[in-house]
Amino acid sequence: MDIFLHQIQKSYQSPVLRGLTYRFRSGETYAVTGPSGCGKTTLLRIILGLETADKGTCTRGRFSAVFQENRLLESYSAVQNAALVLPRREKDWNLPFPWELYGSKYKRKNIAAGELSLILPWDSLNQPVSALSGGMKRRCAICRAMLSPSDAILMDEPFTGLDEDTKNHVITYIKKRKGNRTLIFTTHQMDDLAKMKAISLPLDSPTLY
């Protein structure tokens, strides 16, 4: 699904987005870059429908997200957090692997555990999230976003708190698991773009407007 932004304007005290028009092509990976306060988070929030633009239109759709903060349920385990986003009806799950084999009683939790175990150590899965380290929480949030059936995934600085090795591992996971969904993420580090093979969208560039 393509995501169209048409003449998006948004200002708080000062204008943040000044008539942004852009088209995110289906299945591509985009990196939104720019200095702090240039509207990266605002842009993602507008696409997610959490913020309304002062002017302009934006495609609606089913998105999943990694927020700037992790926004996990701290007293629940990583497995439960991830299992939550599987919709009620199984036919909406849209998973790229044969999940029917997972046994029936704890199907959601087993699927979530299998997914999480790709980037988290096994013994951390059943602990309450509050007991996990910052990097583990981050990976859990990323996993949750990948597991949720969606047309596009939006990630706000997804790699904060991850060391270099883990980050490379997570990037491999994201690329593999993304499938044909659109991926839009924000970052401060330019080498993320190359690693993710992302199309750059520098928000501070004057040629955008």
Added chain:
Amino acid sequence: MQKSRMRTCLFLLFWLAVWQTASFFIDNSIFLVGPLEVLKALAAQLPTLRFWQTAGSSFLRIGGGFLLAFFAGIFLGALSFQCSFLRDLLNPLILTMKSVPVASFVILALIWAGSRNLAVLISFIVVFPMIYSGTIDGLSSTDSSLLEMARVFHLPLLTKIFYLYRQALLPYLISACKTAMGLSFKSGIAAEVIGTPDYSIGERLYMAKISLNTADLFAWTLVVILLCALFERMIFFLLNLLNRCKTASDDCSVLPLKK
């Protein structure tokens, strides 16, 4: 833990001794009776059927009023949280319940409904506004960033209630219950003293007043305190059930996958 409990017991014994000595020196069973005489008066009551009927009916009435208010408060509080029209509509009513003295309600209730179920009504009127406001405050304290998360991931309403709202609500509900419980018993008994329905603790307190039987007064007071403590246990058991759901589903069994 063990030590601090010992300390509490020692201090309790100290004050009981003070009480006993004071009553010994005053030596006037109308003005002040000692703890031993209170126990004696209570022991004289215990084997009678009348005692258990009285204690039971007061307990059921006040506890019933509390439970009615508890569920009604949560239900209407949740509705008012969702619908500001209902909140504004109920607001004057809640304020009235909070500010009108219990005694006025008691007399009004006596005129309207008679004394039989007086304690139910009074306990309800005292408890309902607390639970209601606690519910609204608790639900409003739900983490808005988590609510946004729930919106993005299209979590169904029941999931939101279970995982987000319940967590926010419980601490408020527990503290509201703590205050409301003591108050419901105190005002319920006070109402019974005014209305003196048959088979009620209030009636017995009133009788103790008429016959200047201080030992009975103290004995029944002790009974009220014990009943209140019992009720507290029951309510916390209920609240624990609400809280337990968390831990029950928490120890999910993840079956190891074949690699």
